[in-house]
Amino acid sequence: MGVNKSASAEEIKKAFRKLAHEHHPDKNNGDDAKFKEANEAYQVLSDKNKRAQYDQFGSAFSGAGGAQGNPFGGGNPFGQGFGGFGGAQQADFDFDLGDIFGSFFGGQGGGRSSRSQRGSDLEVNLEISLKDSVFGVTHNISLQRKNQCQPCQGTGAKGGTSFDKCATCDGAGRVTTTILGQFQTQTTCPECRGKGKSIKEKCGACSGSGFTVEHQDVKVEIPGGIDTGQSIRLSGQGDSGANGAPAGDLYVNIVVRPQSDFERHGFDLLSEVKIPFTIAALGGEIKVNTIDGQVKLKIPAGTQSNKKFILRNKGVTKLKSRGRGDQIVIVQVDVPTKLSRKQKKLLEELSEELGND
Numbered sequence: 476m477g478v479n480k481s482a483s484a485e486e487i488k489k490a491f492r493k494l495a496h497e498h499h500p501d502k503n504n505g506d507d508a509k510f511k512e513a514n515e516a517y518q519v520l521s522d523k524n525k526r527a528q529y530d531q532f533g534s535a536f537s538g539a540g541g542a543q544g545n546p547f548g549g550g551n552p553f554g555q556g557f558g559g560f561g562g563a564q565q566a567d568f569d570f571d572l573g574d575i576f577g578s579f580f581g582g583q584g585g586g587r588s589s590r591s592q593r594g595s596d597l598e599v600n601l602e603i604s605l606k607d608s609v610f611g612v613t614h615n616i617s618l619q620r621k622n623q624c625q626p627c628q629g630t631g632a633k634g635g636t637s638f639d640k641c642a643t644c645d646g647a648g649r650v651t652t653t654i655l656g657q658f659q660t661q662t663t664c665p666e667c668r669g670k671g672k673s674i675k676e677k678c679g680a681c682s683g684s685g686f687t688v689e690h691q692d693v694k695v696e697i698p699g700g701i702d703t704g705q706s707i708r709l710s711g712q713g714d715s716g717a718n719g720a721p722a723g724d725l726y727v728n729i730v731v732r733p734q735s736d737f738e739r740h741g742f743d744l745l746s747e748v749k750i751p752f753t754i755a756a757l758g759g760e761i762k763v764n765t766i767d768g769q770v771k772l773k774i775p776a777g778t779q780s781n782k783k784f785i786l787r788n789k790g791v792t793k794l795k796s797r798g799r800g801d802q803i804v805i806v807q808v809d810v811p812t813k814l815s816r817k818q819k820k821l822l823e824e825l826s827e828e829l830g831n832d
């Protein structure tokens with residue numbers, strides 16, 4: 476080991492601090508990879524349990540005591556990997572961890588891939604009619620999905636059993652590397668990714684990938700009230716995960732096909748209707764198209780253009796709520812452009828009557 480086995484906490488602290496400062500990713504010549512290595516070594520050295528294991532078993536040390544073997548492996552590196560820093564260690568190592576780790580993890584996001592990988596999320600766009608968006612509908616979606624290969628149970632090996640011991644790590648799943656000429660550290664074997672075995676004979680069905688791509692029909696229930704830009708998440712309907720990890724999700728992005736006679740405003744539908752000028756003047760009844768079919772609408776005498784009429788509950792189903800919006804009908808008075816001789820005569824009489832001549 477690069478550091479004397481009986482290295483004091485103070486010595487470790489010093490050595491690590493020097494390395495971390497040299498390679499901190501925020502520095503101009505910082506080195507992410509080296510910083511991580513230094514940190515991992517520090518983890519091992521500073522965690523008394525791990526250190527005891529390491530000293531006792533040498534290269535047989537498995538990361539089982541740590542967070543998934545690799546403090547950077549899981550989605551939440553702080554979860555377990557840093558648990559050890561909580562109480563007892565803090566007294567020995569009193570420098571500001573937040574200073575060094577804070578910015579590093581901030582920029583890192585979800586962490587690197589680990590041994591068990593969740594399947595990928597899939598995304599499809601689905602166009603539906605306005606009517607289906609109002610009332611809801613059930614659709615079948617055809618898609619290509621990665622499924623765990625059945626003949627090899629996702630192992631990629633023929634029959635699920637055709638394995639050799641991994642030559643790189645001799646089956647341990649971990650390899651010892653010397654970092655920066657100072658520390659020896661254990662990392663997940665890059666060859667077998669921690670499995671400790673390599674495929675002797677590839678599965679014929681999946682060529683060793685452990686997955687088969689299959690055509691699949693997925694039923695999706697679209698709730699009434701959905702609108703363009705909204706998505707439905709089907710949990711676990713994405714690609715299968717590796718090594719028994721959960722499947723990804725399927726996102727169905729909804730596009731509502733525009734319909735020229737209706738315009739959606741929230742949960743209301745807007746429509747425009749032309750009425751003859753005689754009905755506008757005298758009053759009467761007209762037929763109006765709604766998403767439910769035709770309905771009758773009473774027009775009072777003396778109705779002007781742009782007057783709005785409200786048809787209650789003829790709008791869009793309220794998503795995550797009850798009931799429906801309204802349909803708002805805007806009327807436009809239609810003045811004829813052609814008149815018969817008789818019509819003209821009648822209108823002239825009317826004009827005279829109104830004193831407009």
Ligand SMILES: [Zn+2]
Pocket residue numbers: 641642643644645646647648649664665666667668669670671672
């Ligand atoms: Zn290996």
Ligand SMILES: [Zn+2]
Pocket residue numbers: 624625626627628629630631632678679680681682683684685686
């Ligand atoms: Zn297979």
